[in-house]
Amino acid sequence: MKMTYHVLVVDDEPDILELLSIYLSMNDRIEVHTAENGEIAVEMYHDLATNGSRPGIILMDLMMPVMGGIEATRKILEYDSDAKIYVVTAYTEPDLIRDAMDAGAKDVINKMAGFPEISEMVMGVLTS
Amino acid sequence: MDEILIVDDDLSVREVLEARLIKEGYAVDTAEDFDHAKEALAERNFDAIILDVVLPGVGGIGILEYIKNADIETPVIMITGDPNVETAARSVQHGAYDYISKPIRKERMLGVVQRAVEKKGLIDRKKESEKKNLEYQKELEGKVEERTGELKNAYELLGAEYSRKVKFMRKTSHEFINPLSIIIGHLTLLIESDLSDEQRRRLESVSENVKRIEHLVQDTLEVTSNEE
Numbered sequence: 001m002k003m004t005y006h007v008l009v010v011d012d013e014p015d016i017l018e019l020l021s022i023y024l025s026m027n028d029r030i031e032v033h034t035a036e037n038g039e040i041a042v043e044m045y046h047d048l049a050t051n052g053s054r055p056g057i058i059l060m061d062l063m064m065p066v067m068g069g070i071e072a073t074r075k076i077l078e079y080d081s082d083a084k085i086y087v088v089t090a091y092t093e094p095d096l097i098r099d100a101m102d103a104g105a106k107d108v109i110n111k112m113a114g115f116p117e118i119s120e121m122v123m124g125v126l127t128s
Numbered sequence: 129m130d131e132i133l134i135v136d137d138d139l140s141v142r143e144v145l146e147a148r149l150i151k152e153g154y155a156v157d158t159a160e161d162f163d164h165a166k167e168a169l170a171e172r173n174f175d176a177i178i179l180d181v182v183l184p185g186v187g188g189i190g191i192l193e194y195i196k197n198a199d200i201e202t203p204v205i206m207i208t209g210d211p212n213v214e215t216a217a218r219s220v221q222h223g224a225y226d227y228i229s230k231p232i233r234k235e236r237m238l239g240v241v242q243r244a245v246e247k248k249g250l251i252d253r254k255k256e257s258e259k260k261n262l263e264y265q266k267e268l269e270g271k272v273e274e275r276t277g278e279l280k281n282a283y284e285l286l287g288a289e290y291s292r293k294v295k296f297m298r299k300t301s302h303e304f305i306n307p308l309s310i311i312i313g314h315l316t317l318l319i320e321s322d323l324s325d326e327q328r329r330r331l332e333s334v335s336e337n338v339k340r341i342e343h344l345v346q347d348t349l350e351v352t353s354n355e356e
Contacts, residue, residue, distance in 0.1 A: 015314075016310060019314065023313070090302050090306050111305050111306065111309050112305055112346065114309070
């Protein structure tokens with residue numbers, strides 16, 4: 001049996017969560033978990049990791065209520081320094097990209113890329 | 129009234145010259161030596177000075193040097209003793225305007241004094257116009273400075289306004305991306321679902337037009353990226 005990949009998607013827009021889930025789930029080896037803000041994401045990462053479903057990639061939005069993407073990235077990396085966090089954002093300003101990379105994100109993905117392309121990229125990271 | 133200073137140690141020469149000049153309508157002041165001459169020069173701006181070459185103390189040439197060093201621009205007419213070309217030449221070398229030789233002839237003396245006074249008038253007018261020019265120049269410089277300051281302020285205000293608008297445009301463009309990507313995501317899923325030809329045609333048209341908006345947003349972001 002092929003192994004299942006766990007993907008954690010963090011965004012405060014329900015539509016983005018839904019659409020990313022749909023596109024990612026088109027690959028039956030991917031199981032998607034969603035969180036509406038950074039705080040929930042940190043908790044969820046703990047739970048998944050302790051249950052043996054450690055996410056192979058986290059797609060992290062930047063601007064969210066309660067806890068933003070930069071802080072959540074730092075917190076998850078404090079817990080698991082191997083976590084693969086990719087920031088997905090509409091704000092491609094140099095300062096924000098620098099902040100995200102400084103926090104430990106692997107890369108920054110432009111939301112404009114489109115959901116099929118983002119799904120493809122996720123698969124590439126999971127299988128590498 | 130033009131004012132003449134006569135410097136001579138010989139009282140009779142002073143009196144004769146003074147009387148003749150007053151008769152011609154000049155105001156006259158006299159000095160018998162260097163000290164009195166200095167006092168008179170400090171008090172008034174004379175239009176001509178008649179100065180004897182032969183004087184006790186520093187002598188006429190010494191007083192002439194003093195006048196030149198003090199930047200007094202009044203023309204100095206030297207009285208030389210006997211027709212002595214050497215003394216006259218030396219006086220002119222030291223900056224005398226002209227000379228009259230003893231015995232003093234009235235017409236020659238009055239002619240030289242008149243020319244000296246005219247020369248002084250020219251010098252005064254030139255100085256006055258230079259002063260006015262300088263004042264005008266300063267006034268202009270002040271105005272230019274003032275206007276430059278005004279322009280600079282206006283430019284800074286415009287720059288701030290421009291930068292504020294660019295920032296707003298950029299922020300708005302960014303805000304378009306989330307809804308656009310959601311619309312496109314849903315549309316793509318819908319078009320791939322089971323639809324009638326009519327429904328698919330309509331949705332494809334919606335999708336095309338949303339993509340046009342997406343391109344506009346991308347262009348706006350590109351144009352505004354280096355403007356902040």
